[in-house]
Amino acid sequence: MKNYCFGIDVGGTTVKCGFFKTDGTLLDKWEIVTNISCGGERILPDVAEAVLAKLEEKGVSKDDVAGIGIGVPGPVKEDGTLEGAVNLHWGYHDIVNEMGELTGLPTKAGNDANVAALGEMWKGGGSGHPNVMMVTLGTGVGGGMIVNGKIITGAHGAAGEIGHAHVEDNITDPCNCGNRGCLEQVASATGIVRLAKEELEKNDQPTILSLQDLSAKTVFDAYKEQDAVAEKIVNRFAGYLGTALAVFSAVVDPDVIVIGGGVSKAGEVLVDCVGKYFRQNAFSACKNVPIVLAKLGNDAGIYGAAKMVLD
């Protein structure tokens, strides 16, 4: 049993790096800049240098390192390859072999949202459960499905792309994915603003919300103040998300559902309202599945990446 491993979370701006004991203790974390110039050709070499420098600094031998796990923002397949990652300016990469050659260490690679779900399963909101459904509510809606302790990648690396589940027939403008009526269009931070605008435009009730200052945060803040318009908005959001999570649960039947991302900072009120619609529509066996908030915040990615290496 080796004692150390690395968890790397590659984002479009920075690469988050974690140096772990294999029991899950985070020993050190730091960030490097993501160099996306020249088709992102420096990204993996920069990560490799950072990893090898950390081993030097800590006086740890490669022989005592289980490997490097790495999450990237793109559809990574089961074999650790991906066809491209827009935010990294990447075309095809064989991440596992490239990192292996650069470092001499075993490498595993996964989609960043899936890897974050694995992190929450290991040391976060889903801890102790082998079957975790994670949904991340940020600018978009991401997701990750953990079944029997492992990430599901799917045939095209697109498993867990639940932000692009169709939930509404009456949206006419396209989602970033090109379809119309995706969950992301009504349940992300931007989606909540969409719903808020719709309510305010047809509304004649008094409200503390204003079109000039709409965000997921202002909506949830007003909801906590029992603002009637904010209640309508949050109920629509929660109806879409809670029902969608119920549908997804009929597919994979999770032990627990973990909600993360910026919108989840609204806290327990979010879990409560989403849970109401979830329980209304979930299959009987799944009605009592707990819905919990993510715990690891921005560190979910490095935890999950490290965990990949240990499986």
Place this chain on the structure above:
Amino acid sequence: MKNYCFGIDVGGTTVKCGFFKTDGTLLDKWEIVTNISCGGERILPDVAEAVLAKLEEKGVSKDDVAGIGIGVPGPVKEDGTLEGAVNLHWGYHDIVNEMGELTGLPTKAGNDANVAALGEMWKGGGSGHPNVMMVTLGTGVGGGMIVNGKIITGAHGAAGEIGHAHVEDNITDPCNCGNRGCLEQVASATGIVRLAKEELEKNDQPTILSLQDLSAKTVFDAYKEQDAVAEKIVNRFAGYLGTALAVFSAVVDPDVIVIGGGVSKAGEVLVDCVGKYFRQNAFSACKNVPIVLAKLGNDAGIYGAAKMVLD
């Protein structure tokens, strides 16, 4: 490597039994009556007797048998236990250990719909693909999810219960599961009859359909004759099912979608109309996932049960 295995598919009326070579060749198949009297206490002993008698008849030693796979109509968990199966009059059973004690052979157990999906993956419509989503359109709507060649059972044995995905807010009568608006209520044989009744009641177009003789078959037969009312009905059905399959694909990203059950006897026209709505709403990476008809018919269960033993 042992040369033989059994695949058993326990239904509410009969138990289908298959004796296989481990390469998947079906050597013999037969049925026994499902004895559901006395809480179904004879079901597993009857299967055990049938298995042992078959070995005797064929002159095959237990040492050359890889094991018994068994599918049952209930939520079987990862460890081969289930809390109950209404159609068998069963309460809790530890199928794996009970069959093991009765036969002295290794046993694996699974939910019948999941096991049928595994069968279609092994030797049917999903052959050659590790990630198969199967939907069975019969009196109800069943399903099974195969990921990396294995059945997903889920936390409560309810993975693949896609018939109970919520797809319609405007249904007021309850599904068999107790919820309202389940896929099963609009995409099963009975669901198609529901949609047909609704169309006929508000319809004033000429049609060869009549309220007195409605079934999934008469609707699809009329659809093939380009009956305008049947087209409306089939399009509504296909809209529900195709969109739902697109949503499920965003969760597990299958290589292939297999449609089985009595309704699938409508043939390629069913695949075509469901595929249209699927492609409209599927996430980009999944839009070209093939939708195919099941190939094994009522034998899918025994094939899948046999395959369970070999994994």
